[in-house]
Amino acid sequence: MPRSGNTVLASILNQNKKIGCTPNSIVFELLHNINEAKKAKVFMNFPDHGSVQNVSKKIIQNYYQDWKQDIIIDRSPATTPKNLEYYDYQNYKYIFLKRSLVEIVKSFIDLSLKNNTEKSIEKVYQEITDPNTMLLRSLLALTNGLKSIDKEKYILIDYNDFVKSPKDVIKKIYKFLNIESFNHNFENIDQFSINGMKYDDSILGSYKNIHRINTESITKRSYNIELPQHIIDFCRNYENLIVV
Numbered sequence: 001m002p003r004s005g006n007t008v009l010a011s012i013l014n015q016n017k018k019i020g021c022t023p024n025s026i027v028f029e030l031l032h033n034i035n036e037a038k039k040a041k042v043f044m045n046f047p048d049h050g051s052v053q054n055v056s057k058k059i060i061q062n063y064y065q066d067w068k069q070d071i072i073i074d075r076s077p078a079t080t081p082k083n084l085e086y087y088d089y090q091n092y093k094y095i096f097l098k099r100s101l102v103e104i105v106k107s108f109i110d111l112s113l114k115n116n117t118e119k120s121i122e123k124v125y126q127e128i129t130d131p132n133t134m135l136l137r138s139l140l141a142l143t144n145g146l147k148s149i150d151k152e153k154y155i156l157i158d159y160n161d162f163v164k165s166p167k168d169v170i171k172k173i174y175k176f177l178n179i180e181s182f183n184h185n186f187e188n189i190d191q192f193s194i195n196g197m198k199y200d201d202s203i204l205g206s207y208k209n210i211h212r213i214n215t216e217s218i219t220k221r222s223y224n225i226e227l228p229q230h231i232i233d234f235c236r237n238y239e240n241l242i243v244v
Contacts, residue, residue: 005218011189019071020073021073022194023075023197071179078092093176095154095173096155101238105124112124186217188215191212
């Protein structure tokens with residue numbers, strides 16, 4: 001889920017050069033687009049499913065073939081019902097992050113206010129709850145992933161636990177991935193980067209700097225924002241779908 005510690009967690013994990021925690025990934029966008037090509041008349045005129053499947057099966061491997069890290073953590077809504085159709089999902093492990101949806105919505109509104117936009121709370125809410133946004137796709141991936149993935153194949157990390165005890169959460173991840181421990185720095189954290197590349201948040205308008213983190217410590221902010229009841233109800237209803 002966005003605004004749940006993804007970027008700072010990735011920045012910490014990337015201190016270990018054996019781990020490559022990606023930015024928001026386009027891997028499943030590529031898989032989706034390849035499979036959408038099968039709706040074209042040129043394909044239906046000669047439906048060579050096997051050749052398309054050959055491309056799809058190698059997308060993940062080919063995308064990361066130049067990455068030097070031993071372990072790649074792809075950050076994407078990989079476990080939506082549609083995405084699970086594209087790959088052998090039980091052959092992978094999953095790290096799910098979750099946070100109070102009310103807090104996530106407030107975080108987006110707070111970011112919009114910081115960027116001096118004139119958007120109302122209702123406008124921000126409508127934007128971030130569009131079905132095609134990262135928030136709802138991530139919620140779908142979380143709820144469907146917890147239902148579809150074997151329990152030994154995933155761990156669920158609560159944002160509050162991460163803020164309260166980041167060292168313990170990192171240990172949990174290392175144990176889950178069965179990798180050798182590493183002495184991470186939790187008080188001097190770099191802004192997110194991987195393979196010499198960084199986010200360009202300047203293109204995101206009212207949500208610019210969304211990936212900028214507090215580099216000195218891991219803390220939870222409080223938001224002096226009062227949400228209308230219908231937004232709170234929306235959040236509560238979605239949270240009731242998250243069954244562990």
